[in-house]
Amino acid sequence: xxxxxxxxxxxxxxxxxxxxxxxxxxxxxxxxxxxxxxxxxxxxxxxxxxxxxxxxxxxxxxxxxxxxxxxxxxxxxxxxxxxxxxxxxxxxxxxxxxxxxxxxxxxxxxxxxxxxxxxxxxxxxxxxxxxxxxxxxxxxxxxxxxxxxxxxxxxxxxxxxxxxxxxxxxxxxxxxxxxxxxxxxxxxxxxxxxxxxxxxxxxxxxxxxxxxxxxxxxxxxxxxxxxxxxxxxxxxxxxxxxxxxxxxxxxxxxxxxxxxxxxxxxxxxxxxxxxxxxxxxxxxxxxxxxxxxx
Amino acid sequence: xxxxxxxxxxxxxxxxxxxxxxxxxxxxxxxxxxxxxxxxxxxxxxxxxxxxxxxxxxxxxxxxxxxxxxxxxxxxxxxxxxxxxxxxxxxxxxxxxxxxxxxxxxxxxxxxxxxxxxxxxxxxxxxxxxxxxxxxxxxxxxxxxxxxxxxxxxxxxxxxxxxxxxxxxxxxxxxxxxxxxxxxxxxxxxxxxxxxxxxxxxxxxxxxxxxxxxxxxxxxxxxxxxxxxxxxxxxxxxxxxxxxxxxxxxxxxxxxxxxxxxxxxxxxxxxxxxxxxxxxxxxxxxxxxxxxxx
Numbered sequence: 001x002x003x004x005x006x007x008x009x010x011x012x013x014x015x016x017x018x019x020x021x022x023x024x025x026x027x028x029x030x031x032x033x034x035x036x037x038x039x040x041x042x043x044x045x046x047x048x049x050x051x052x053x054x055x056x057x058x059x060x061x062x063x064x065x066x067x068x069x070x071x072x073x074x075x076x077x078x079x080x081x082x083x084x085x086x087x088x089x090x091x092x093x094x095x096x097x098x099x100x101x102x103x104x105x106x107x108x109x110x111x112x113x114x115x116x117x118x119x120x121x122x123x124x125x126x127x128x129x130x131x132x133x134x135x136x137x138x139x140x141x142x143x144x145x146x147x148x149x150x151x152x153x154x155x156x157x158x159x160x161x162x163x164x165x166x167x168x169x170x171x172x173x174x175x176x177x178x179x180x181x182x183x184x185x186x187x188x189x190x191x192x193x194x195x196x197x198x199x200x201x202x203x204x205x206x207x208x209x210x211x212x213x214x215x216x217x218x219x220x221x222x223x224x225x226x227x228x229x230x231x232x233x234x235x236x237x238x239x240x241x242x243x244x245x246x247x248x249x250x251x252x253x254x255x256x257x258x259x260x261x262x263x264x265x266x267x268x269x270x271x272x273x274x275x276x277x278x279x280x281x282x283x284x285x286x287x288x289x290x291x292x293x294x
Numbered sequence: 295x296x297x298x299x300x301x302x303x304x305x306x307x308x309x310x311x312x313x314x315x316x317x318x319x320x321x322x323x324x325x326x327x328x329x330x331x332x333x334x335x336x337x338x339x340x341x342x343x344x345x346x347x348x349x350x351x352x353x354x355x356x357x358x359x360x361x362x363x364x365x366x367x368x369x370x371x372x373x374x375x376x377x378x379x380x381x382x383x384x385x386x387x388x389x390x391x392x393x394x395x396x397x398x399x400x401x402x403x404x405x406x407x408x409x410x411x412x413x414x415x416x417x418x419x420x421x422x423x424x425x426x427x428x429x430x431x432x433x434x435x436x437x438x439x440x441x442x443x444x445x446x447x448x449x450x451x452x453x454x455x456x457x458x459x460x461x462x463x464x465x466x467x468x469x470x471x472x473x474x475x476x477x478x479x480x481x482x483x484x485x486x487x488x489x490x491x492x493x494x495x496x497x498x499x500x501x502x503x504x505x506x507x508x509x510x511x512x513x514x515x516x517x518x519x520x521x522x523x524x525x526x527x528x529x530x531x532x533x534x535x536x537x538x539x540x541x542x543x544x545x546x547x548x549x550x551x552x553x554x555x556x557x558x559x560x561x562x563x564x565x566x567x568x569x570x571x572x573x574x575x576x577x578x579x580x581x582x583x584x585x586x587x588x
Contacts, residue, residue, distance in 0.1 A: 092501060092502045092505065093457055093458070093501070093505070119568075130429065131429070132429050133429075134428055134429055134574065135424065135425070135426050135427075135428055135570060135572035135573050135574045135577075136570045136572065136573070136574075137570065152570070162482070163387055163481050163482045164387070174566065186481075186505075187457050187480075187481065187482075187505070188456070188457040188482060188483055188574075188576050188577060189482055191573075191574065191577065192560070192563065192567075192569065192573060192577065194570070195568045196567055196568055207386060207387070208386045208508075208509040211386065211387070211480075211481070211505075211509070212506050212507065212508055212509055213506065214502075214506055215502040215505070215506055266486070269486065272468065273486075273490055274413075274489045274490055275486065276429060276430045276431065276446070276488070278429035278430065279429050279430070279485075279486060280428065280429045280430075280482075280485065280574075282482050283429075283482060283485065283486065
């Protein structure tokens with residue numbers, strides 16, 4: 001479970017021999033999830049990307065935050081548009097980016113080359129507020145549905161570009177994103193992209209299949225040699241996969257005292273660990289559980 | 295140049311075809327370094343780690359911040375103690391860690407299994423202050439010698455665990471670190487380790503040789519199978535390498551108006567980019583230039 005791992009990681013980095021903590025029994029503490037805290041993710045919110053070698057990356061889509069872009073992404077998946085696309089950019093401590101490197105592949109019917117930017121969300125309504133803001137946001141928190149959100153305290157709110165969030169790549173024109181080219185931060189969170197790029201989701205499984213890819217030395221991390229790209233075999237919504245092949249995930253909901261207690265514990269770790277009384281919203285583990293057999 | 299790349303990255307993530315910006319002529323702007331801003335790093339502050347396959351990672355040591363631990367690290371390198379050691383732990387979005395996975399290799403003469411923790415520094419004296427604090431520090435900034443520093447505003451100061459900083463692994467006992475086992479954050483900065491672990495340096499070259507290593511699925515990211523480890527061929531201080539093989543690097547000093555202007559520009563990017571007026575100290579690129587032919 002991610003939280004357990006994360007708590008173990010507080011004692012970590014450790015020597016090689018350190019034994020991992022045993023898994024807790026459900027609700028053994030005030031900050032662990034109970035069965036009812038786990039909510040299944042609808043099949044049409046799961047975007048499954050199969051890379052060469054059978055490696056899979058699963059993205060949870062945030063249709064509530066970027067409805068225009070997520071609608072385009074669903075159409076692109078339904079049209080099998082990403083089949084035979086690639087991860088063509090991996091820039092050290094910045095982003096991994098995928099789509100059609102040729103930029104010549106026509107978009108399918110119903111997908112426009114540009115849609116209105118969805119850089120911000122209409123409402124800042126976290127279920128749990130972080131103790132303090134951060135350099136990029138006056139306030140931040142986690143929504144009931146386990147999305148990180150940030151606000152400038154002056155009417156603007158957005159999904160922050162935390163590690164593993166998925167953003168829409170674009171050209172200099174803020175309107176130039178379609179959803180066909182996507183990226184995820186693979187190092188220090190790319191917060192200076194907040195409010196400048198549309199965030200459409202978060203990678204909830206298989207992130208290491210992108211974060212551990214070979215970096216490109218070329219300008220901006222775009223592989224100079226096409227042979228360096230990682231081929232994408234296919235991308236589908238889970239709802240379009242045969243029932244037997246559908247991945248099933250649940251997220252840990254944040255609208256309960258157990259999640260709030262988990263945030264407070266992260267902000268104020270038990271002695272002898274010294275804490276600051278706060279963490280960055282991008283540091284809060286958002287737990288995911290696999291419900292299928294795999 | 296890292297800053298140029300970083301500024302390019304503000305326009306990024308972009309479509310595959312985006313042309314990188316041309317390199318600027320020196321001092322073309324108020325925020326670029328001039329020749330005198332580049333200061334060579336002494337050979338005995340450069341720790342060179344050669345991994346299998348000829349991949350090299352170069353660490354700049356912070357003797358000023360952790361003199362006891364850096365003295366031990368210099369003795370370990372002089373004794374060739376890390377030769378045939380390994381990178382034995384790579385935990386997704388957490389750390390890569392290296393040293394003697396067996397934990398049975400005796401330490402060389404003059405190296406003790408424990409030294410007093412050096413979790414904090416004696417003085418918070420940045421040459422440039424960041425515009426705002428962050429969830430982990432009331433104030434932060436960059437020293438004249440280009441080290442990130444943080445403070446709680448109440449007399450405690452430390453080197454933050456930013457991406458690519460190098461920390462001393464230990465057991466639960468805060469006194470249990472020797473410097474023989476080291477780690478670096480490979481994802482979101484590991485700031486909750488601040489003031490709990492001793493920071494001894496920063497990876498200034500070859501970080502991708504650690505950040506792109508295959509992640510371990512085992513508890514806490516320690517490879518379950520020794521065959522998964524990345525062998526370390528040798529570790530040496532540059533001062534102990536034959537002159538012809540010595541890497542030579544310079545850092546961009548921060549005690550000048552050009553670096554201050556670069557920080558302010560990061561905090562307040564030019565339109566149409568929307569900024570928050572601040573960045574996290576871990577987001578400020580600390581530029582390094584290679585001085586040798588390689």
